[in-house]
Every structure is written in structure tokens, then in C-alpha cells.
Amino acid sequence: MGVAAKYRANIHSRMVHVKIFLALLNLVVGVLVASHVFQVYKKYTFSYLRSLTGYIIFFNLFILFMILDKYLEINVNDDVFRKYSFKPDDILLILAIIVDIGFVYSVVQIGLRFFDNEIPVKAIKWLFSIFVLIIVSYMIRPFVGEDLLYSKVLYFIYNYFYDNFLIIEIIELIALIYFAKGIRNKKRKTMVVSFSYLYLSRYAIFLIIFFLLPISELLPFIVLLYFNLIPLIWLKYYFYPYANSMQKLVEGTTGLNEFFEKFKLTKREQEIALLVLDGKSNKEIEVELFISFHTVKNHISSIFRKCEIKTRHQLIHLLTQKKYL
Numbered sequence: 001m002g003v004a005a006k007y008r009a010n011i012h013s014r015m016v017h018v019k020i021f022l023a024l025l026n027l028v029v030g031v032l033v034a035s036h037v038f039q040v041y042k043k044y045t046f047s048y049l050r051s052l053t054g055y056i057i058f059f060n061l062f063i064l065f066m067i068l069d070k071y072l073e074i075n076v077n078d079d080v081f082r083k084y085s086f087k088p089d090d091i092l093l094i095l096a097i098i099v100d101i102g103f104v105y106s107v108v109q110i111g112l113r114f115f116d117n118e119i120p121v122k123a124i125k126w127l128f129s130i131f132v133l134i135i136v137s138y139m140i141r142p143f144v145g146e147d148l149l150y151s152k153v154l155y156f157i158y159n160y161f162y163d164n165f166l167i168i169e170i171i172e173l174i175a176l177i178y179f180a181k182g183i184r185n186k187k188r189k190t191m192v193v194s195f196s197y198l199y200l201s202r203y204a205i206f207l208i209i210f211f212l213l214p215i216s217e218l219l220p221f222i223v224l225l226y227f228n229l230i231p232l233i234w235l236k237y238y239f240y241p242y243a244n245s246m247q248k249l250v251e252g253t254t255g256l257n258e259f260f261e262k263f264k265l266t267k268r269e270q271e272i273a274l275l276v277l278d279g280k281s282n283k284e285i286e287v288e289l290f291i292s293f294h295t296v297k298n299h300i301s302s303i304f305r306k307c308e309i310k311t312r313h314q315l316i317h318l319l320t321q322k323k324y325l
Contacts, residue, residue, distance in 0.1 A: 030060030058102040103169070110172075188242050195238070263306045
């Protein structure tokens with residue numbers, strides 16, 4: 001090998017290590033952001049925050065797979081695995097499919113929970129069936145051969161979810177902007193619309209990178225950092241103003257007795273309803289009222305049933321209607 005070739009190989013090796021470092025940095029930031037969002041969820045108990053936590057986790061699992069792929073590129077020779085029925089790339093492919101499915105599930109769930117809806121049970125069973133198919137196809141691969149089943153099925157599923165995930169997410173985000181027009185609360189509407197615009201901005205950035213800026217191998221890794229920071233931007237400038245305004249509305253509510261009488265809440269249910277409206281989690285209510293966690297859940301279920309609602313957000317919305325202010 002000539003001097004020039006050795007120099008190029010050395011530069012390539014260093015570049016790969018820099019990519020791994022940047023990916024690890026993104027991974028650390030992602031873990032911290034996911035942890036922060038989950039803590040915010042525990043405080044405010046809005047279900048879409050829990051879904052957002054899942055979304056961040058799946059995104060950073062994708063980054064983790066990038067790190068593993070680069071590590072294998074540098075340190076592992078495919079010849080080592082020739083005598084086995086699997087290769088590291090196969091495992092990464094299966095994990096990538098699972099992450100893609102998780103992406104689709106999380107982004108759809110976030111959109112639905114913004115409007116206090118849930119993914120139908122049939123859809124969840126369908127996604128679980130795909131997951132089982134992936135595992136089974138991998139397990140029987142040594143017995144049927146790649147050309148007969150494994151590769152075709154696995155790559156079809158992978159390509160389907162990988163190619164369509166971006167489309168599904170874009171459609172979801174645009175739909176959020178459209179349906180947000182019907183939200184009367186201005187701060188809530190701003191919160192939902194801003195979420196869509198912030199995440200749609202990722203695609204605009206990608207277009208700028210690949211079509212307008214000089215090509216750089218490191219730039220995408222730097223942009224990933226912005227992707228991980230989007231939730232913090234959204235929380236600070238859009239979610240907190242909305243959540244805090246809801247808290248002030250609840251604190252300023254004077255028609256509590258009328259509300260409790262209309263829906264025939266018991267004294268204990270009234271206490272728990274006030275704590276729920278104050279942003280307390282089930283665990284915090286358990287500690288404050290000295291009752292079991294199971295009892296708290298039963299009382300909350302009873303409140304929801306009497307008020308004909310399904311979520312805490314709907315309870316706040318119901319209580320803060322003008323006739324109770």
C-alpha cells in the first residue's frame with residue numbers, strides 16, 4: 001500500500017471515529033431529553049407527553065444502531081461470522097424494523113392523544129403481528145434459505161416501513177395543523193400547531209443540507225442534535241405556557257360546587273379531582289391522601305365514568321368551561 005493510500009485510509013478511520021463520537025453525543029443528549037420529557041409527563045400527566053417520550057427513545061435507538069453499524073465497519077470482519085447462520089447486519093436490520101414500527105406507532109399516538117383519542121386495539125394487534133412475523137422469519141431462516149422466505153419477507157417489511165414512515169409522519173403533522181383549527185383555546189391550538197411546525201422543520205433542514213449547502217459527512221450528525229433538542233424548544237416556548245394557563249384557570253375556578261353536584265361526585269372523589277386538576281400523579285395522590293394506589297385508580301375511573309370522559313385533559317377542559325368559571 002502506497003503512502004497516499006495509507007493516508008486516505010487513516011483519514012477515513014479518523015472520520016469514522018468522529019462520526020461515532022458525534023453519534024454518542026447525540027445519544028447522551030437524547031437520553032437526557034427523554035428523561036426530562038418523562039418527568040414533565042409525571043408532573044402534568046398529559047398522555048401525549050408519554051408518547052413523545054417513546055418517540056424520542058425510538059429516535060435515539062436509531063442513533064444507537066448507527067453507532068453499532070460504524071463500530072462493526074471498523075472492528076468486525078464479516079469472515080468471522082461466515083460459519084454462523086446470521087451476521088451482525090441481520091440483527092441490526094431486524095432492530096431497525098422494530099424501531100421503524102415504533103416510530104410509526106409513536107407519531108400516530110401523539111397526534112391522536114393531542115385530541116384525547118387512542119390508537120384502536122385492532123391497529124395495535126396488527127403491529128404486534130408484524131413484530132411476530134419478523135422474529136419468526138428470522139428464526140426459520142436457517143431451515144428455509146434466504147431466497148425462499150427470510151430475505152424477501154424481511155426486506156419487504158423493512159422497506160415498507162422505512163419508505164412510508166416519513167410519509168406517515170409528514171401526513172400526520174400536516175393533519176395536526178388542519179384539525180387544530182377547531183381548537184377554541186388559543187394556547188392549546190398554538191401548542192399543537194407549533195409541535196407540527198417544529199417537527200416539519202426537520203425536513204426543510206434536510207433539503208437545505210442536501211441541495212443548498214456543501215456536502216459534509218459530519219453535518220447530518222450535527223443536525224441530529226437539533227432534532228433531539230426540538231422537544232425542549234417545544235416544551236419551553238409552547239407547552240409550558242399552555243399547561244400553566246390551565247393550572248391558573250383551575251385555581252381561579254369558583255363553580256366547583258356546581259360542578260361536583262352536577263356530576264354527583266362523592267367527597268373523596270372531589271378531593272381526588274382537585275388533586276388531579278392540580279397536576280398530581282396517582283402516586284402523589286396516594287401519598288397525600290394516605291390511600292392505596294389501587295383505590296386512587298378506582299376513584300379516578302369513577303370520576304371519568306360519571307363525567308363521561310376518558311382523560312385528565314378532558315376533565316380540565318370540562319371544568320374550565322365558562323359555565324363553571
